[in-house]
Amino acid sequence: MGTDGAATLVIQGGTLIDGAGNAPVANDTLVIQGNRIRAIGKLPAGIDPGDRKKVRVIDAAGKWIMPGLIDAHTHLSYGNPKLPGEARGRGTTRPELNAIRAAWNAQKCLRAGVTAISVPGGSWFTDVAVRDAIRLGLVEGPRVFAAGRMIATYGSIEDEDPSWVGTPDHSLGVLCNSADEMVREVRRQAKHGVDLIKMADSRSGDTQCISRAEMRAVVEEAHRRNLRVAIHSRGAGSTRDAALAGLDWIIHADLCGDGELETVAEAGVPVMPTATFVERLLTWGREVGQDVVQIDLTHIEARMEKMARMLHKLRALGITVLCGTDSGNYAWMPYGELHGNEPDILVRYGGYTPLEAISCCTRNNALAVGLENDLGVLAAGRLADVLVLDADPVADISVLKGGKHVVTVIKDGKIVDLERLALRPDSLKFEEDAGRRTRAA
Numbered sequence: 001m002g003t004d005g006a007a008t009l010v011i012q013g014g015t016l017i018d019g020a021g022n023a024p025v026a027n028d029t030l031v032i033q034g035n036r037i038r039a040i041g042k043l044p045a046g047i048d049p050g051d052r053k054k055v056r057v058i059d060a061a062g063k064w065i066m067p068g069l070i071d072a073h074t075h076l077s078y079g080n081p082k083l084p085g086e087a088r089g090r091g092t093t094r095p096e097l098n099a100i101r102a103a104w105n106a107q108k109c110l111r112a113g114v115t116a117i118s119v120p121g122g123s124w125f126t127d128v129a130v131r132d133a134i135r136l137g138l139v140e141g142p143r144v145f146a147a148g149r150m151i152a153t154y155g156s157i158e159d160e161d162p163s164w165v166g167t168p169d170h171s172l173g174v175l176c177n178s179a180d181e182m183v184r185e186v187r188r189q190a191k192h193g194v195d196l197i198k199m200a201d202s203r204s205g206d207t208q209c210i211s212r213a214e215m216r217a218v219v220e221e222a223h224r225r226n227l228r229v230a231i232h233s234r235g236a237g238s239t240r241d242a243a244l245a246g247l248d249w250i251i252h253a254d255l256c257g258d259g260e261l262e263t264v265a266e267a268g269v270p271v272m273p274t275a276t277f278v279e280r281l282l283t284w285g286r287e288v289g290q291d292v293v294q295i296d297l298t299h300i301e302a303r304m305e306k307m308a309r310m311l312h313k314l315r316a317l318g319i320t321v322l323c324g325t326d327s328g329n330y331a332w333m334p335y336g337e338l339h340g341n342e343p344d345i346l347v348r349y350g351g352y353t354p355l356e357a358i359s360c361c362t363r364n365n366a367l368a369v370g371l372e373n374d375l376g377v378l379a380a381g382r383l384a385d386v387l388v389l390d391a392d393p394v395a396d397i398s399v400l401k402g403g404k405h406v407v408t409v410i411k412d413g414k415i416v417d418l419e420r421l422a423l424r425p426d427s428l429k430f431e432e433d434a435g436r437r438t439r440a441a
């Protein structure tokens with residue numbers, strides 16, 4: 001069922017953007033039965049929109065219909081809420097509270113029109129728990145494709161403590177300093193139900209922390225267990241080797257050269273630039289001042305320029321681009337607000353057309369949630385994650401930002417109740433302590 005009691009949901013009128021990159025068309029009817037799209041265009045025989053007991057009709061006249069947004073880079077389980085009167089701790093030292101908070105934040109994502117997220121790294125197995133709670137219907141939220149803690153070596157991002165401390169259980173990385181240790185960790189995480197293995201090269205790509213042979217070992221083990229593998233990789237060596245080792249996608253790749261991107265293109269490996277994070281760092285840094293951010297803003301401006309050049313290069317090389325924002329990475333990367341920023345950046349900085357950018361955050365991103373060929377495109381037989389917008393994202397891609405123009409969200413064939421005020425993105429703001437240092441880009 002899933003359509004508020006009615007067996008069939010019919011969206012009538014409006015302009016349909018299919019996510020596959022085709023030109024928008026006038027929508028006659030889009031029919032949803034159960035959790036799938038039954039038909040687009042003609043009304044199938046036996047369905048009577050006038051039968052309000054069996055059919056629920058959404059009038060989309062003057063509106064736009066598109067696939068649910070997918071954010072392929074959102075962290076639900078970083079940090080902690082700040083508790084009044086309590087000193088700030090480091091790391092996620094309260095996993096039980098943090099799991100409840102993660103479930104809360106997942107609902108904010110959904111209400112912003114994000115019907116699926118990929119979580120490339122988290123604390124404990126919180127994201128696996130949130131994924132399963134959503135699947136069971138205990139809480140509302142997007143589809144979740146979850147990694148656990150990142151596989152790190154000495155010097156990787158998320159290896160933040162001295163060697164005699166290592167990576168305690170509450171941290172976001174797991175030290176694995178050999179291929180054997182990495183394979184063991186892949187097996188441990190598989191046992192705990194992850195979908196995705198996240199590897200972690202150096203924070204800024206200046207040194208390569210994981211060898212190609214180690215990446216190959218992880219990919220072989222993960223793929224045998226039907227898990228996907230992604231890597232935080234910014235520099236030349238790790239980006240080239242990630243492509244050659246057969247990783248499923250590369251996150252960032254913003255500080256490597258054209259030669260490495262050509263290798264990535266030849267290998268057919270998608271790239272997730274995560275430009276939203278860099279742009280947000282810049283805008284937030286200008287807002288609060290660089291003393292608060294603790295980063296030289298001219299340095300971030302240079303990073304954004306390099307990012308823009310890379311986006312153009314990705315497009316020229318025909319590399320599949322995935323859209324991820326890094327929401328939840330820090331307290332200033334709030335849930336529900338930034339998920340539509342990446343397609344806007346692709347258009348403004350990268351030379352992408354709005355239709356291309358929409359496909360990046362719908363069709364392309366389906367890969368990052370393990371549902372390629374089943375999600376991210378509006379077509380008969382596909383999963384029914386659908387948005388209705390009151391503004392045209394092809395005329396102005398920025399209308400996707402912040403979920404402000406989303407009037408209807410359908411996830412898995414069910415209409416999400418956007419009027420439940422307690423669950424709107426801007427409600428119940430508690431102070432977040434992301435539990436990470438601001439040293440970021």
Ligand SMILES: [Zn+2]
Nearest residue numbers: 073075326329
């Ligand atoms: Zn991230």
